[in-house]
Amino acid sequence: MSLFRLTAHEAADRLRRRETSSVELTRAALGRIASVDPKVRAFVSVCEEQALRQAEAADARLKSGDAAPLTGIPALIKDNMCTAGVRTTCSSKMLESFVPPYDATVVEKLAGAGMVMLGKANMDEFAMGSSTEHSAFFPTHNPWDLARVPGGSSGGAAVGVAADECFYSLGSDTGGSIRQPAGFCSVVGLKPTYGRVSRYGLVAFASSLDQIGPFTKDVTDCALVLNAISGHDPRDSTSLPVPVPDYAQALVPGLKGLRLGVPKEYFVAGMQAGVQDVMEAALVRLQELGAEIDRDVSLPHTPYALAVYYIIAPSEASANLARYDGVKYGFSAKEAESMWDGLEKTKQYGLGPEVKRRIMLGTHALSSGYYDAYYLKAQKVRTLIRREFDRAFEKYDALVTPTSPVVPFKMGERMDDPLQMYLSDVCTLPMNIAGIPGISVPAGFVDGLPVGLQIVARPLAEETLLRVAYAYEQATDWHKKKPPL
């Protein structure tokens, strides 16, 4: 088997047995990138030289015997996490040549654990989008069908893993941006509890919703990466000061005694028939594994989540993006007649249409006279949604839903229809609103296109997610299928 096909834990085992080296793994990944990335375009930057240097250092560390579980494993980082000395663009003209002077905490942690960073992953500009078509540079293609989208906004990070260009990657999830592309590309993607992972050095989109999490080839890898990035960080006051369990301990077979709820509101009108069939088969499988399944769960506020999200996220974005004024850093329009003219032109030429749409929506929702009607009301409904989940988790250990009601759509198909684009996230937005964790695992295909199964649990119950996901994965082999590249 080609080295690039290995999962991260398989590659790590070979490193520990001295059957391969980090330099060999890195060369295999770089070779794979050279052969398939021109087709899928997951990378905004490839850091070849730096990666090989890091691999040599990792090999030395492995020899010395003080290696961490992921030492020497090549990875990909979404381009909205700061990397010292490496361009961090957010796939925006605004930050096209921005080179941060520091690493995001997650990058620092992984580097400390011996990561080899292959490069930075394409995304929707500032993480606003569901298809990676809103990148200011180029769209990323779905490896299962190059004419279709990989999902978004972390499309590059999902594709890097699905196309075996890297062994794992990091994405960010504000309203589904890890889980939806994981589902669309048939890889594992986890959004941790709000506060589980530090966001220091993550370029802010909507600060009360953003979380960083892993994309991996299987659930075991997901536990390993989560171990490496979780924990309190004094530089992010929203990160939770609670101990981190060893997530690998959650990987046990069988689901005896576990109560799973299936909320009916997630089987929405507009859900594709094929997705429904995949879900039925997945529920049968979970039951065979010993889980008790209740299909009669109702979360009646679910339909409001989309509206709440599209008030809160743009409102926070409009504040966060005010910093791109052409003065401090980033793109700056030089031909300006005055300070205000320069500010306007910087935003006019530096930002793409979806980002402008969000800033306008947010500015409107926060403006005097509309604040109470939109923003304040959205915050109240947010509380109702969170309480509804709290109540559900008194009865169930986890909830199961489709990751998206649709399979990957054709490129261009939803670009002129923002509402249709927003609708592909109806099943993933509520978890960000409630701050609870969710995972998407490969669950099957409809006409060759991937479908994801989403598992959701109470705050800080990532172990439950991993347990259900692992048992399901061990009983199926969807995660072993590879796209025809």
Ligand code: GLN
């Ligand atoms: N697709 C959603 C949006 O456009 C979510 C994006 C995200 O999670 N970053 O806002």
